[in-house]
Amino acid sequence: MNKQVSITPDGVEDPHEAESRRRLVYPIEQGPxxxxxxxxxxxxxWIRMPLGGSLAFINVWAIVEEGGWAIVDTGLNSEASMQAWRKAFAGVLQSKPVTRVFITHMHPDHIGMAGWLTRKFNCRLWISRLEFLMCRSLAADTGREAxxxxxxxxxAAGWDQEALDTYRSRFGGFGRALHALPDSFQRMRDGDEIAIGGHAWRVVVGSGHTPEHVCxxxxxxxxxxxxxxxxxxxxxNVSVFPTEPAADPLDDWLTSLARIKTIVPDNVLVLPAHNEPFHGLHARIDALIGGHxxxxxxxxxEIAEPKRAVDVFHVLFRRKIDGNNVGMATGESLAHLNCLMARGQAVRRRDERGVDWYQAA
Incomplete structure (x- = not known):
């Protein structure tokens, strides 16, 4: 999946981000x-579902309402997730049914079990339109050739033949991480107010990580x-993908983060999909924007002299880039390069072999 990464410039701990993390407060001493x-x-x-890998789990949220539980995010489609949900229903969820399933965005660790839950309890999927349609589109690639x-x-990004062959062999894997999606959904729009568990919840949409991410x-x-x-x-991770090679998702990301800071006050307890609930929303947003x-x-x-996308990984990533995460690293590098071009700070030239070279303007 490779959708998350901790990134710091030049492989060194960013002192600005380190300071921002020290300003965050984690009020819950022991997670589930x-x-x-x-x-x-x-x-x-707060319930945890297993993922494995560098991200051991994803946080999902259960909100009590009349007739049962509204669930926010679902975990990856896997036998381990299914067993974890069965454990939750037998224990913390007190054998009560699921009334609705809310999805923040279309990545498999968030929506992977949505089809299983909605069918098991005959309930409705709530999601933004772009996330639903994008998820359906990617799932449809299952079994296709690259x-x-x-x-x-x-x-053009600089991949060699071995990397391209690996991509070919893995193409279409997105859909295998999903239980079959429901065929219909309830749309969530930015600014909507939804009654969940006797309280009004407001939909706040961000973009950049995915097109129409719901908070x-x-x-x-x-x-x-x-x-x-x-x-x-x-x-x-904020990436450019082959479906929209000229996209500028990093500008979308930075703009939407700044907007969220103007809408949501700093006194909230933030319930994130990964890591622990925390206080300090505005400080964290400032750090994310400043870091990028x-x-x-x-x-x-770095691009004072011409470079390919694969030549700049060391500027953005602390971890080693290999065949397991080169797609994510390439997408994120292109997001930063496209942002520089959109700002008029870089230019791109394609050589006779079809490879793109980037240079500061």
């Missing part, structure tokens, strides 16, 4: 074990379910 739950507010429970446009895209804010409970839009310890701006500055200095 997988399939178990912890109360975070009256009628709101399209020529995608191979050209990654060849849910409850002013009365002072809670913000942030999904992957704001995470306390890691930075959500510093990386753009580092990147512009």
């Amino acid at each position: 074990k997988v399939g178990e739950g912890v109360d975070v507010a009256p009628g709101v429970k 399209p020529p446009d995608a191979l050209e895209f990654y060849r 849910l804010w409850c002013p009365e409970l002072k809670l913000l379910i942030s999904g992957d839009q704001v995470l306390p310890k890691i930075t959500s 701006e510093r990386r753009l500055t580092h990147l512009r200095a």
Whole structure:
């Protein structure tokens, strides 16, 4: 999946981000074990679903309402997730049914079990329109061969033949991480107010990580379910993909973060999809924006001489980039390079082999 990464410039701890993390407060001392739950507010429970890999789990949220539980995010489609949900229903959820399933965005660790839950309990999926349609589109690639446009895209980024062959062999894997999606949904729009568990929750949409990412804010409970839009310890991946090679998702990301800061007050408890609930929303948003701006500055200095997308990984990533995460690293590098071009700070030239070279303007 490779959708999250902690990134710092030049492989060194960013002192600005380190200071911002010290300003965050984590009020819940002990998080739940997988399939178990912890109360975070009256009628709101924090449950963990297993992921494996560098991200061991995803946080999902259960909100009590008349007739059962509204669930926010679902975990990856896997036998381990299914067993964890069965454990939760037998334990913390007290054998009560699911009334609705809310999805923050279309990545498999968030929506993977939505089809299983909605069918099991004959309930409705709530999601933004773009997230639903994008998820359906990616799931439809299952079993397809990698399209020529995608191979050209990654060849232009500087991939060698071995990397392209690996991409071919793995193409279409997105749908295998999903239980079959429901065929209909209830749309969530930015600014909507939804009654959940006797409280009004406002839909706050962000973009950049995905096209129409939903956060849910409850002013009365002072809670913000942030999904992957704001995470306390890691930075959500912001990537360019072959389907829209000229996109500028980093500008979308930075703009939407700044907007969320003007809408949601700083006194909320943030309930993120990964890591622990925290206080300090505005400080974390400032750090995320500032961190990306510093990386753009580092990147512009790096491309004083022409570079390919694969040549700038060391500017953006602390971890080693290999065959398991080169797609994510390439997408994020292109997001930063496209942002520099959109700002008039870089230019791109394609050589006779079809490879793109970037240079500071």
